[in-house]
Amino acid sequence: MKQAILDDEEVVVRTPDEFSRMPRDYKKMLISQIMINTEGELSGADDYALVFLPLAPSAEERQVCVERATEEYDHYKIGKRILADIGVDTTHMETQKFEERTLFADQRMHTCTTWAERGIYSYIGEETALIMIKEFAHSSYKPWAEAVRTIIQDEKIHIAHGARVCRNLSQTAEGRAELQYALDRLWPMFVGLFGSPHSERSKQAVRYGLRQTTNGEALDQWRERVGPRVLNLGLTVPNC
Template sequence: MVISIPSDEAVVVRTPDEFLAMPEEYREIAVRGMIVNTEGELSGGDDYIQVFLPLAPTAEERQVCAERAVEEYDHYKLGKAVLADIGIDTSYMEAQTLSERNLFAGHEFHTCTTWAERGIFSYIGEETAMVMISEFAQSSYKPWANAVRTIIQDEKVHIAHGARVCRNLARTDEGREQLQNALDRLWPGFVRIFGSPRSERSKLAVRFGLRQTTNGEACDLWRAKVTPRIKNLGLKVPE
């Protein structure tokens, strides 16, 4: 017998055992979201160490990159623990290289070559993660919601450091040109993070209380958040 969740029913799942007793469609969508985010946190740590730290112009900035990497790896471990409680092992991710992971495969983040791109990545790009994590913090699967809430403050700091890098560069014409070039190149990858605006899976995630917005709505929310930042730096929002 296949048991579905009525469309007018509020969903609250408090424990791993309750999760495992939920209908398959709920479990499948929840697991996918948790895996994508957990993999992204691990790749985020690798980005800070392998991509951004070598670009850092000073010892102080290298330290900041190293500190942010530690936080990203901690975030990965939180997701790993929540998934382990429902029988999913993510240790295979740790054996993969940054380029081998699927989350941002082919996206431009892992090939950042300038300090301006590092700033744009954190100030504009990491807001994509903040939008999604803020939704996950209200997830109907309470162990996931509780784990993610501890990540939000760290992510605010990551974005703040990106803001500092961008503002420092925006003081000069040359710096603003570097930032605009970085924004133009990375922007399509940021948008792709949200997936297809026509995704039926994202609609089901909202119905099940796993998310608050669909893919298209989340992307619109992100655009609304970052557009004033971009204009404040004297830059143009990409088409």
């Protein structure tokens, strides 16, 4: 007998076995959420290893790119394990190229050609991921909530390294111009990662305890968080 989750219930799912007995829309929503995050971690790892590493201006910066890539691959493996426990195989992702991954139909992330874009990617762009991962740490699906807590600290370090790159470049007018161009080019893609601000699906995710905010609320949080960073670098926040 299939039963719905009543509006006054708090949702807590502790094991894969309990997950198997949840309503179909809960299961679809959780799988989609973890799949998107897991694919994003793998793509992020490839960005550091294949896109940013060749741009690095020194051996130290190349080492940082390698370290960040390793962490992102570890994050992918965390998602892969959680999904495997509920019967979802992600190994097909490991042979895909950037353009074949469904998450990043907009390929601007993978065509970064300057060190300024590498800085903006981490300092401004990776904040989108951190906002969502912090929400997942409170997920009603407890194996996922526990797993992502190890990711959060790594993501904070990624953002801090992006901050260092951006601050170094912002010391000159030429560097600020490079940063502004990078920000203007990548900003619409960052905004798009949150999905439609009016999504009914995101409201349902909040109801099920899979999210803490709707798409629109998460986007507002991100704007509030990164806006001061942009201004502090001497840049202008894009209007879109």
